[in-house]
Amino acid sequence: MRKNKTTKNFTNFKMDGDVYLQRCKVMSVIYAVKKSGMNIPRIDVRIGEDKNCHVLGKGRLNDNIIWITPKAINKDENYLYHTVLHELVHTIFGKGHSRTCHLMKAYQPEVVFSKDKLIKLFRRYYDLWINKQTKQLEVAWVK
Numbered sequence: 001m002r003k004n005k006t007t008k009n010f011t012n013f014k015m016d017g018d019v020y021l022q023r024c025k026v027m028s029v030i031y032a033v034k035k036s037g038m039n040i041p042r043i044d045v046r047i048g049e050d051k052n053c054h055v056l057g058k059g060r061l062n063d064n065i066i067w068i069t070p071k072a073i074n075k076d077e078n079y080l081y082h083t084v085l086h087e088l089v090h091t092i093f094g095k096g097h098s099r100t101c102h103l104m105k106a107y108q109p110e111v112v113f114s115k116d117k118l119i120k121l122f123r124r125y126y127d128l129w130i131n132k133q134t135k136q137l138e139v140a141w142v143k
C-alpha cells in the first residue's frame with residue numbers, strides 16, 4: 001500500500017530551493033541521531049504549514065513520516081532538535097505525550113534542553129524500542 005504523505009489540516013510545500021534547505025536542516029537532526037549510534041529507520045520528511053499556526057510539527061504514530069513547519073526550523077537549533085526528536089518519538093516508537101518527559105510534553109517548553117541532552121532523552125525511548133524488538137525475536141525463536 002502506498003504511504004499517505006499528507007496529514008489533516010497540513011499543507012505540504014512543493015519542493016523548491018527554500019524548501020530543500022529547510023528539509024536539509026531537519027535531516028541534519030536525523031543524521032545526528034544516526035551518528036550517535038542509533039539505528040533508526042528511513043524517515044519521510046515533509047515541510048509545510050498547519051492550519052493551526054501554533055503547530056510546530058506532526059508525526060504519524062508508527063509510520064516513519066514527520067511534517068515540520070518553517071516556524072520550528074527558523075527557531076534556535078535546540079528548539080528544532082526538540083521538535084524533530086519529539087515527532088520522531090511519535091512516528092518511530094509510537095509513543096504519545098507525557099506530562100513528565102521534557103521531550104514528549106504536548107507543548108514545547110518555553111526553554112528547551114541543549115541538543116545533546118535532548119538526544120539523551122531520545123535514546124531512552126530508542127533503548128526501550130530496541131529491547132522490545134529483541135524480546136519479540138526471542139519469542140519467535142522459542143516457537
Ligand SMILES: [Zn+2]
Pocket residue numbers: 086090097105106
Ligand atoms: Zn506530539
